[in-house]
Each structure stands twice: as C-alpha cells, then as structure tokens.
Amino acid sequence: MNQLQPILLYCATIWGLYGHREISNIQNRAGGFFLSVPRNASNCAVQGELGWRTCLTQQQIESFRCFVKLYHMSEDRLTNKVFRWSMNRKGSFSFNLVKLGRQWLLYDTLLSPTSGINCKISVIKQRLCRLDEEKWFSELLDDVGKAIGNKLRTYRLFKKDCRPELYVRYIISRHRQSNLSKLRCGILPLNIEIGFYSKPPTPINQRLCPFCDSAESEAHFLVNCAFYHDLNIDEFSFSPDDSNHLKFIMVMNTTEIKVLKLVAYTINDLCYKKKAVTFLIYFTYVLFYICHEHNRPDCILYIFLVNLC
Numbered sequence: 653m654n655q656l657q658p659i660l661l662y663c664a665t666i667w668g669l670y671g672h673r674e675i676s677n678i679q680n681r682a683g684g685f686f687l688s689v690p691r692n693a694s695n696c697a698v699q700g701e702l703g704w705r706t707c708l709t710q711q712q713i714e715s716f717r718c719f720v721k722l723y724h725m726s727e728d729r730l731t732n733k734v735f736r737w738s739m740n741r742k743g744s745f746s747f748n749l750v751k752l753g754r755q756w757l758l759y760d761t762l763l764s765p766t767s768g769i770n771c772k773i774s775v776i777k778q779r780l781c782r783l784d785e786e787k788w789f790s791e792l793l794d795d796v797g798k799a800i801g802n803k804l805r806t807y808r809l810f811k812k813d814c815r816p817e818l819y820v821r822y823i824i825s826r827h828r829q830s831n832l833s834k835l836r837c838g839i840l841p842l843n844i845e846i847g848f849y850s851k852p853p854t855p856i857n858q859r860l861c862p863f864c865d866s867a868e869s870e871a872h873f874l875v876n877c878a879f880y881h882d883l884n885i886d887e888f889s890f891s892p893d894d895s896n897h898l899k900f901i902m903v904m905n906t907t908e909i910k911v912l913k914l915v916a917y918t919i920n921d922l923c924y925k926k927k928a929v930t931f932l933i934y935f936t937y938v939l940f941y942i943c944h945e946h947n948r949p950d951c952i953l954y955i956f957l958v959n960l961c
C-alpha cells in the first residue's frame with residue numbers, strides 16, 4: 653500500500669472530494685493480489701483483512717489537510733485571501749469542504765481559530781476513519797437482495813473491526829496465506845460457496861458435504877467434519893462444551909503466531925486432501941464406466957480392490 657498510495661492519491665487535494673470508481677477498483681485489485689484471492693472475493697472482506705481505508709476517505713483526509721493549512725496561513729498572503737473569499741462561493745473547493753465538514757460534525761473543528769494545524773488534522777482523521785469503519789461494518793451486515801446466500805455469511809461471525817489481521821503482517825508462504833484468506837473470506841470452493849453459483853442457486857440447506865450429511869460450511873470443513881478428523885485442529889485447548897461455531901470463531905480470531913501458523917498449515921492440508929480424494933473418486937468413476945462399457949467385470953473387481961487399499 654505504501655507504494656500504491658502515492659500514485660493513487662497524487663494531487664488528491666484537488667480532485668479527491670468525491671469518489672472515483674476506477675481508483676477504488678485499483679485498490680481492491682491490489683488488495684486481492686496481496687491476499688492471493690480470486691476476483692470474486694468480496695471487496696468488503698479484502699478491506700477488512702488488510703485494514704485499509706477506502707480511497708475516498710484517504711482522498712478526503714488529504715483535501716481537509718490542505719484546507720486546514722490554507723486556513724491557518726498568514727492573512728497577508730494572497731493565497732489566504734483568495735481562500736477566504738472562495739469560502740462563500742458556491743461550488744468552490746473551500747465551500748464544498750465546509751459543507752462536508754458541517755455534514756460530518758467537523759464544522760467547529762475546521763473553523764476553530766484556537767486549535768493548531770496538527771490537532772485539527774488529527775481530529776478530522778479520526779472522525780473520517782471512524783465513519784469509514786462504520787460504513788464498512790454496515791456493508792458487512794448488509795443482506796439486502798442476497799436472500800440465497802451471502803459471501804460474508806461466515807466472515808461476519810468473527811470479524812468485528814476493520815483492522816489488519818495478524819497473518820497479513822506475518823510472513824507465511826503465499827500458498828498457505830491464499831488458502832487461509834479464501835477460507836476467511838468465504839470463497840474457498842466448498843459446497844456452501846459452489847452452490848451459490850449453480851443455476852438456479854442451490855438452497856443453503858442442500859449444500860451438503862460430499863463426505864457426510866452436514867452442510868459444508870467453513871466451520872464444518874475446519875473443525876467438525878469426521879472425514880478430515882486426522883487433520884483437524886486438535887491442538888487447540890477446546891472445552892468439551894464448545895460448539896463448532898464457537899471453536900471456529902476461536903480458531904479464526906487467534907492472536908498467537910504459533911497457532912496461526914498451525915491453522916494455515918492445517919487449512920492447506922485439508923484443501924489438499926479434499927482435492928486428492930475428489931480426483932480419486934472422479935477417476936474411479938470414469939474407470940468403472942469404461943470397464944462397464946467394455947464388459948470387463950474383472951477390471952471392475954481390480955479397481956474396487958485398489959480403492960479398498
């Protein structure tokens with residue numbers, strides 16, 4: 653972000669008062685690339701994982717910073733005279749910023765003659781960041797028009813603030829980080845997610861695990877499914893009374909690097925096992941079909957014995 657931000661926000665003071673979709677798209681794509689998640693990942697989840705502020709908020713902070721500096725400039729200078737004159741001119745830079753400041757309860761801070769520049773900028777920054785986080789949180793909980801399923805169904809269970817996650821700051825291999833990010837963002841190819849894309853979309857209660865009769869959700873995949881029992885995270889000190897739901901939230905919210913590493917490794921192994929078994933089942937099915945077509949019951953018996961082994 654440190655490399656991207658100076659380019660994205662170049663001269664944002666001038667043009668940054670309102671949002672521009674192209675700039676947000678670039679930031680979202682950079683976030684997706686950093687987390688190694690596909691493009692169907694929710695921008696809200698990517699932003700939450702990285703703890704980035706939206707481009708609009710960063711642009712507006714820059715604009716307000718310029719406003720405060722101009723406001724505190726010596727009154728003898730022509731720039732300050734023009735700035736104060738334009739404050740009453742509808743549509744001007746300073747007029748629009750005062751309007752926004754009034755809307756966001758920053759009016760008194762902006763025009764206070766006693767507060768210093770740094771103090772004002774700090775207050776404005778805090779206020780805009782809080783508004784940004786509130787907007788992010790309302791988007792996280794927004795289910796309007798998503799009756800058949802929401803990518804953020806799992807994410808909202810454990811993510812409660814828009815701050816960078818530990819695994820983003822800690823160096824783990826890119827492949828493991830990718831699988832962990834996908835699981836957290838709800839886009840790992842589990843049936844709960846795949847069913848969303850079938851036509852027509854599969855009802856949520858019918859998106860079942862291929863290895864048992866439960867719904868194949870992220871929590872089931874990581875802490876509950878008996879098929880993955882040899883790989884499941886048993887090292888956690890779970891209480892026998894903890895529900896699967898609670899276990900999953902505890903695993904996702906861990907703050908210990910050692911445990912985090914274990915989670916990333918386990919998710920990677922689970923994904924690998926699922927892929928390998930799915931491939932084996934498909935391969936066996938094709939062989940059965942070919943042997944059946946060519947009337948070779950001896951081959952069918954052989955395949956059956958190999959699979960038993």
Ligand SMILES: [Zn+2]
Nearest residue numbers: 861863864877
């Ligand atoms: Zn299962």
